[in-house]
Amino acid sequence: MTMTPIDDTPTGRNEAGDSPDENGLERIVSRNPSRLGVGRAGPRPRTETMLTFQADHGRARDAVLTTVSDAFVEDLDLVKVRTLVEDKDQYLARPDLGAEIPEETVEYLHTQCQQHPDVQVIITDGLSSTAIEANIPDLLPALIDELDERGLSVGTPVFVEFGRVDVMDAIGEELDAECCVNLIGERPGLRTAESLSAYMVYGPKRGAPTAKKSVISNIHAGGLPPVEAGAKIADMLAAMVEQEASGLDLSEGDREFQKG
Amino acid sequence: MGTANTLSAGDYTFESIQTLLAKANEPKTGDELANLAADSDAERVAAKRALSQTTLERLRENPVVPYDEDEVTRVIQDAVREPIYERIRDWTVADLREFLVDSSTTDREVRAIRSGLTSEMIAAVTKIMSNMDLVLVTSKMEVTARCNNTIGTEGTLSFRLQPNDPADDVDRILDSTREGLSYGVGDAVIGINPVEDNVGTTTRILEGTHEFIEEWGIPTQNCCLAHVTTQMNAIRDGAPADLIFQSLAGTQVGNDEFGIDVELLDEAHDLAERRCTSSGPNVMYFETGQGAELSGDAHEGVDQLTLEARCYGLAKRYDPFIVNTVVGFIGPEYLYDGRQVIRAGLEDVFMGQLHGISMGIDACYTNHIDADQNDIENLAVLLSAAGANYFITVPMGDDVMLNYQSNSYHDAAALWEIFDLGPAPEFRTWLEEMDIWHDGTLTDRAGDPTIFT
Known part of the structure; x- marks a missing residue:
């Protein structure tokens, strides 16, 4: 068996003396988010490099497959509902079912939640429960304060299990909200499983096209921090109320954060 | 398409070539989401059997999206070399599969019929091929x-x-x-x-x-x-x-x-x-x-x-x-x-x-x-x-x-x-x-x- 000699750094790459340009290698490794300069064992990755990759993938899978705990939902005093989806497998295979709520849930929402709010806040596990647990404790109170400051009434926050982005259309329509924001866990990457998006719609109605929706994405400690995100989301919701529009119907200057 | 083309195998009937093609697929969540997939494995295999007995001519004449409505269909149909198609139009999809996997069929024999095939014929034969069939036949073809x-x-x-x-x-x-x-x-x-x-x-x-x-x-x-x-x-x-x-x-x-x-x-x-x-x-x-x-x-x-x-x-x-x-x-x-x-x-x-x-x-x-x-x-x-x-x-x-x-x-x-x-x-x-x-x-x-x- 032949092996490229490596140093002892965690990424395991070619030994200093072996490289024609050690400074060049350092520069390449340090300035790149990609897994570069990782070295090799024959034609395969070094063991440590491979295990690091597997650990990152494991974290991402866990974020997808685990659910937000009941204790978390209770601590934040959220009204909890579920979509037409029955379990995680079905959630992944049937996005259509994750956008609708059962008939009895509609009645339950009417008894539990304030009607006709300016802004209905929805929190949805989406593809990362980790993103919810990591960001919502800071983001939710910040968002509510910021909306208060802008004179917008906030409805009763709802937590949706097995929800898709468009579940906000159904819930917002039922509660007759002027705007709806869905704080939803993004599909995890290998770098972070904590990224959250805020999707927003003016005049929520079932079947509203994607082009009518606004989004602020990449919300996590290493991206747009949750407290800052609260202010940005509130700004966008205020613009939506003022212009009575969302998505591509919003004036260009107010669509600034859509790219995320 | 439609009732004139009713196809059957065993207890199952399929109302169109389009339905038959869909139900003959190996399981895919996308076909289930589109509400096109077979309802059971038995129906899936019945569809494969009915498809295997379908002629290439029938597939040519029933493109899955009509010629007048879709330019992709027109590109595919207009590219067919008619004399080559004439030679194989009577083949069933099963015939095509057995031609492809035959040991005497090499890249040269595949080239000889290629210009007579439509994408629907190629899709159809794929649906009645196992994974190893697919590997075997792909390995014969050299496209540079x-x-x-x-x-x-x-x-x-x-x-x-x-x-x-x-x-x-x-x-x-x-x-x-x-x-x-x-x-x-x-x-x-x-x-x-x-x-x-x-x-x-x-x-x-x-x-x-x-x-x-x-x-x-x-x-x-x-x-x-x-x-x-x-x-x-x-x-x-x-x-x-x-x-x-x-x-x-x-x-x-x-x-x-x-x-x-x-x-x-x-x-x-x-x-x-x-x-x-x-x-x-x-x-x-x-x-x-x-x-x-x-x-x-x-x-x-x-x-x-x-x-x-x-x-x-x-x-x-x-x-x-x-x-x-x-x-x-x-x-x-x-x-x-x-x-x-x-x-x-x-x-x-x-x-x-x-x-x-x-x-x-x-x-x-x-x-x-x-x-x-x-x-x-x-x-x-x-x-x-x-x-x-x-x-x-x-x-x-x-x-x-x-x-x-x-x-x-x-x-x-x-x-x-x-x-x-x-x-x-x-x-x-x-x-x-x-x-x-x-x-x-x-x-x-x-x-x-x-x-x-």
Whole structure:
């Protein structure tokens, strides 16, 4: 068996003396988010490099497959509902079912939640429960304060299990909200499983096209921090109320954060 | 179509060729989501049996989207060479399968009937082939193409180097290019997916990679996978592109969703022939993938495998240098797990090669599908045995821009070693001159990106 000699750094790459340009290698490794300069064992990755990759993938899978705990939902005093989806497998295979709520849930929402709010806040596990647990404790109170400051009434926050982005259309329509924001866990990457998006719609109605929706994405400690995100989301919701529009119907200057 | 074409097997009847094709598919969540899949395994096999007894003529005369309504159908139907079709029109789909797997059928015999086939016929036979059938027949077919180098020749396996960067930073794109080249990867194309789809970014990426390729005398081609109109505008302004890229759909409505039509693709092809920096003659690059049409609500009631075949029928019009399916990217609502991804990958490469296009694959997965690196390593081994023209590779399998995983630079060297294969001939000579790869294995200095500083 032949092996490229490596140093002892965690990424395991070619030994200093072996490289024609050690400074060049350092520069390449340090300035790149990609897994570069990782070295090799024959034609395969070094063991440590491979295990690091597997650990990152494991974290991402866990974020997808685990659910937000009941204790978390209770601590934040959220009204909890579920979509037409029955379990995680079905959630992944049937996005259509994750956008609708059962008939009895509609009645339950009417008894539990304030009607006709300016802004209905929805929190949805989406593809990362980790993103919810990591960001919502800071983001939710910040968002509510910021909306208060802008004179917008906030409805009763709802937590949706097995929800898709468009579940906000159904819930917002039922509660007759002027705007709806869905704080939803993004599909995890290998770098972070904590990224959250805020999707927003003016005049929520079932079947509203994607082009009518606004989004602020990449919300996590290493991206747009949750407290800052609260202010940005509130700004966008205020613009939506003022212009009575969302998505591509919003004036260009107010669509600034859509790219995320 | 309709009741005049009622088809049956055992206790099951199928109301149209379209329904029959859909229900004969191996299980795919995308067909279930579209409400087109068989309700049970028994119905699935009944559909396969009824399909196996269907003639090629019946498939020709019942395209899944009507000729008058869909230009993809027109491209496919109008490309059929009638005398060749006349020779095989009476064959059943079972006859076609048994012809393809016959030991006396070689690449030459496949070429002899190819121009008589439509995409629907190719989709149909795929549905009654097992995984090993697909590997066997794919391994018989040799489809070569030439741009700055030659892809697909006997004994070779090529790789796209995909040095994507989340900020389109050209210096970092070139770092990743250095890393890939040091593993011998990059003969199919050095192809970058930009974050920002605009002329400025596309031009910067094309210029950076072009200069690097020139500096190191690398016999390969560059490509920036922005929307085709963005690339065309960049090229008209003088940007150096070796290939023009576009994603394709299998219906006219699907292509409309992608912002393209046949007229635009014709124009792009014409521009590529006149203005690309490569020697050609094959100057186009396409990507496809099962489920793309349904995700844009443009599937026209047709199953995802048949639509995928129609993408290849459209691609063929442009005699592309490379075409690859992106097989696990779209999500679990289309291909649920490693098993469905592997099946779709084998189907797609087989169908592409049977169309006569230079076919490769992005064997990949996102973090919300039930698959991992082992699944795509399996698929890479199967498709290397089958003789796919190329794979996509990214650093350690991790694409930090598109946020998904594919094969790694390391996988390339391992696949060459396992199957005693090597890169495209011109690229092989260059790797040997650079002392990166000799006699089937990486040299001691391979794997060090600073070779190229």
